[in-house]
Amino acid sequence: MTKAPWVNKDECISCGMCVDNVPGVFRFDDDNKAECYNPNGASEEEIQNDAIDVCPVSCISWRSDDEYLKSFS
Ligand code: SF4
Numbered sequence: 001m002t003k004a005p006w007v008n009k010d011e012c013i014s015c016g017m018c019v020d021n022v023p024g025v026f027r028f029d030d031d032n033k034a035e036c037y038n039p040n041g042a043s044e045e046e047i048q049n050d051a052i053d054v055c056p057v058s059c060i061s062w063r064s065d066d067e068y069l070k071s072f073s
Contacts, residue, residue, distance in 0.1 A: 003064040004039035004072065005047050011059035018051035018060060026051060034060075039072055 018026040024041025
């Protein structure tokens with residue numbers, strides 16, 4: 001894995017689009033903000049098309065820094 005989707009929770013409006021469209025990757029946390037819990041739960045294309053590109057506030061982006069990627073291992 002060289003990159004993973006990241007939700008800027010400060011911007012998330014909890015609309016549920018990413019969670020509904022790509023449930024293998026995104027879920028709601030205890031504050032009802034979306035988060036990526038499994039970057040390998042869907043293809044990069046699905047994540048891009050069905051979550052990143054449809055988020056109404058554009059708060060999902062790819063991250064490739066080690067600190068973030070290691071948080072899933
Ligand atoms: S699509 Fe965007 S605003 Fe909606 S729940 Fe997901 S991250 Fe939050």
